[in-house]
Amino acid sequence: MSKTVTEHTYGNMLEVKDLKTYFLTDAGIVKAVDGISFTLKQGETLGIVGESGSGKSVTNLSIMRLIPSPPGKIVGGEIFFEGKDILKLSESELRSIRGNRISMVFQDPMTSLNPFLRISTQMIETIRLHQTISRKEALAKSIDMLKLVGIPAAEERVTNYPHQFSGGMRQRVMIAMALSCEAKILIADEPTTALDVTIQAQILELIQSLSKKLNTSVILITHDLGVVAGLCDNVCVMYAGKIVEKARTEDLYKSPSHPYTYGLIQSVPRLDKAKNGRLFSIEGQPPNVIDLPPCCPFHPRCHKVMDICRTQYPPTTDLGGGHEVSCWLYGAGKEQANV
């Protein structure tokens, strides 16, 4: 498929290595993101899935260095973008990347646009921040972008305020704004969670078609495996601040290796399997990530739990074809586990 072509033709757009983002709270250290690594290739759409609190959003805010600090702090790791470590950039270098080379679309379009400013003001300011063009040209470009994301009567609506748009339309505006400087990477943080199901599909299609058209790489954060299946080339599954499984989308669905991934896929409601009427669910709650002991954080909920899972975090095993899993059931870990 196109996957192999992509891998050979293009280099890595973004390389995250051993990223650690901790929150220093009164209750203890919250290891929201604890040593994760992944790469994003040009034109690739990467899905990051996980439950609430698994560290998906923190990962991506870390890439933009938008973690509220204090209490948040990126304590380790490297994030390479265009040959430079984002974590080592100065504030002004960082600003020239934000919204320009890497841009973000947030979860709630109702609150992510400034309610006090016209859409035109917010879009023009984004464009003029990164490109030296006149207000008039920037306005024309804003209108073009709004047309591109399917806002009807864009010439008139550009001067509206956010509250004059519906939720789906606001998310389109956010996407238009995010792509107005031809960003190389678009980070979409649960872009459809706050929207109606019918609108969700439209927005996802829009992100997909625009990223193809503009050759933008996309990181799509979601807790919806259905969304991932339709859109993403590769998937990272996160649990308690760690990536537990990483694979091409087909591989992940065909052979989910981590018991957590397996559970997630089983919990997706399916029309063809609703025989006994009960939906599968993973027992228990996600762990409290404050002062987590060294263990597999999933072990209390795992149906294949072994003794070693309770005392040591498993190493990452390559199952071939870029399919990686962190579980004692596989690879070198397996023998250790059996001892």
Place this chain on the structure above:
Amino acid sequence: MTKYIIKRLLGIIPTLLIIITISFFIVRVAPGGPFDGERALPEVVKRNIEAKYHMNDPLLLQYGRYMFDVLRGDLGPSFRYKDHDVNFYIFQSLPNSIMLGVIAISLSIVLGITSGMLASVKQNTWVDYLSMALAVVGISVPLFVIGPVLQYVFAIKLQWLPTSGWFTAGGDWKTIILPAITLAFADFGVIARLTRSSMLETLRSDYIRTAKAKGMRNSAIIFKHAMKGAMLPIVSYLGPAFAGIITGSVVVEQVFRIPGLGKFFVQSSFNRDYTLIVGVVIVYSVILVIMNFIVDVVYSMLDPRITYK
């Protein structure tokens, strides 16, 4: 919008009529009267005086006559001060109070918003602690303490400024400085704290994160994206605060010997000077109602989500 403004302005009239009516009757319900003293007046004298002020007429007739006068712009004769009528006392003192009040509230707005903004942007640093400490002093230390302390330091010890007086009563323009600062203190404290908390809340909102993700500078984010929203609570506080401050402060007028309106609020009640009480109530309510109206209009200019029909 024009329609709304006209509607609101017309709505002011019944509001004021109700306020005047209620005040008119309430002051007469209160025990005691304008001519009661330590020593009772001789019966004949009292009857004569009461007849002069029409106090023996039926109450409703008095009310009707008073309303008729008020609508013509005449607030009636004072029951206590023989030389002039209520209009005279108000027009003589109100400009002084307005002048002092406007200077004081401008001071507290400028200093309050500035220090509140600094405190929120530099949260949990010495800037924050210092400005919030000052704000607490302003809110909690009464004017009759702040006033004399300022007088002691700047007038008596340093001899930079006069202790008291007023420029229309023979003093120079410097006499306005200390009372204005004293009067500004309390509102400064409230405005600084309001600005800080409102700004902190705004800075945590999603659209500020969006602005950061767009690559904007912090200063641009604060002034372009956060200011408007953060100013809303301050605007709504300023309406009543402005009305309160320009109608004078008894304490500041006493401490600095200023011929303002404030003293009439207290003295007229002690004297049961019916027309003067209702007179100052009318002045205060007119200003308050107008200020609230202005607040609503400013609100709709700041926040596009608010539309009036």
